[in-house]
Amino acid sequence: MEQVMLLGFWISPYVTRVKIALLEKGIKFQYKEVVDIFENLNKSHLLLRSNPIHEKVSVLIHNGKPICESLIILQYIDEIADCGRKMWVSKGEVQEGGKEEFRECLRLLENELGDKLYFEGDRFGLLDTALIPITCRFYTNDNICKFSVEYQCPRFM
Numbered sequence: 001m002e003q004v005m006l007l008g009f010w011i012s013p014y015v016t017r018v019k020i021a022l023l024e025k026g027i028k029f030q031y032k033e034v035v036d037i038f039e040n041l042n043k044s045h046l047l048l049r050s051n052p053i054h055e056k057v058s059v060l061i062h063n064g065k066p067i068c069e070s071l072i073i074l075q076y077i078d079e080i081a082d083c084g085r086k087m088w089v090s091k092g093e094v095q096e097g098g099k100e101e102f103r104e105c106l107r108l109l110e111n112e113l114g115d116k117l118y119f120e121g122d123r124f125g126l127l128d129t130a131l132i133p134i135t136c137r138f139y140t141n142d143n144i145c146k147f148s149v150e151y152q153c154p155r156f157m
């Protein structure tokens with residue numbers, strides 16, 4: 001059974017962004033208020049134990065293991081709900097579902113990219129670096145789970 005707990009402070013944007021990701025992904029979680037910024041930074045033992053370096057929220061505790069830093073948590077949530085994992089590790093219907101999800105991601109990215117060279121236009125950026133190794137695993141995907149896409153880049157036609 002998966003146990004997911006979010007440690008937070010009600011007004012923190014770093015906590016809100018994690019709540020949004022959990023709700024959007026449909027991941028059930030328990031929420032605990034563990035700091036009061038307006039009351040001498042009153043921090044719970046659970047927070048101090050879970051994030052001993054920075055002692056800040058947000059912290060996500062997944063099956064007893066804490067993950068700190070909101071952007072890292074968002075990446076973690078994305079990875080556990082990742083279609084790549086379904087394609088590579090599962091079989092049958094779940095695997096086929098993963099392939100369809102991945103196809104949908106590629107369509108979405110292609111739409112976003114349009115006829116630009118990079119996501120920011122002419123400038124190579126963070127999003128390009130982050131996505132290239134994931135979206136361009138064509139050879140590996142074909143070999144591991146018989147996933148291939150028909151693709152012709154409009155820029156080179």
Ligand SMILES: N[C@@H](CCC(=O)N[C@@H](CS)C(=O)NCC(=O)O)C(=O)O
Nearest residue numbers: 012013014055056057058069070071
């Ligand atoms: N980079 C951190 C920032 C977290 C942060 O600043 N959290 C504030 C609440 S908004 C906090 O816990 N403050 C407690 C403190 O400063 O000791 C993240 O993205 O998670």
